[in-house]
Amino acid sequence: MSGPYLIRGSVSLPEAELMWRFSRSSGPGGQHVNTSDSQVELRFDLARTEALPEVWKQRALERLAGRLTGGVITVRASEHRSQWRNRETAAVRLAALLAEASAPPPKPRRPTRIPRGINERRLREKKQRAETKRGRSARDWG
Numbered sequence: 001m002s003g004p005y006l007i008r009g010s011v012s013l014p015e016a017e018l019m020w021r022f023s024r025s026s027g028p029g030g031q032h033v034n035t036s037d038s039q040v041e042l043r044f045d046l047a048r049t050e051a052l053p054e055v056w057k058q059r060a061l062e063r064l065a066g067r068l069t070g071g072v073i074t075v076r077a078s079e080h081r082s083q084w085r086n087r088e089t090a091a092v093r094l095a096a097l098l099a100e101a102s103a104p105p106p107k108p109r110r111p112t113r114i115p116r117g118i119n120e121r122r123l124r125e126k127k128q129r130a131e132t133k134r135g136r137s138a139r140d141w142g
Helices: 053-062 083-101 116-135
Strands: 005-008 011-013 020-025 039-045 073-079
Touching: 005 083, 011 083, 020 083, 039 083, 053 083, 073 083
Parallel strands: none
Antiparallel strands: 005 011, 020 039, 039 073
16 A cells, blocks of 8 residues: 555554455456455455544545445445555545545635626616617617
8 A cells, every 4th residue: 555545734644554355346357356355445445444533534424425325434445456556545535535524614605796897887877788689679770
């Protein structure tokens, strides 16, 4: 593996808490396609982990509730023919998923007023357009 996978800041995925499972992958293959276990399934126990701060963990548990099975998040990767590359892909995908799920909520939008000049200009242009269209009517053409 290429080292610890950073979630955000100094928080990373602990290697000891990652559970790997390998199986035969569908899709393209070479001579030993039926003997190599290249599909990767990566599982991470989100409910029991101590690696994430408590606030992040609660946010992630709420946001990923539909994807969790008994508090465990599962990510699969089988795009590559190499198990090694699939491992990398799965770990990066899990880190990105956890980073997005544990991110703080966006700041609420502060409503702003439309400046009076902009509103007046819009109404003026609207009237001008109406005049142009009214001038095209065929009722005065003899």
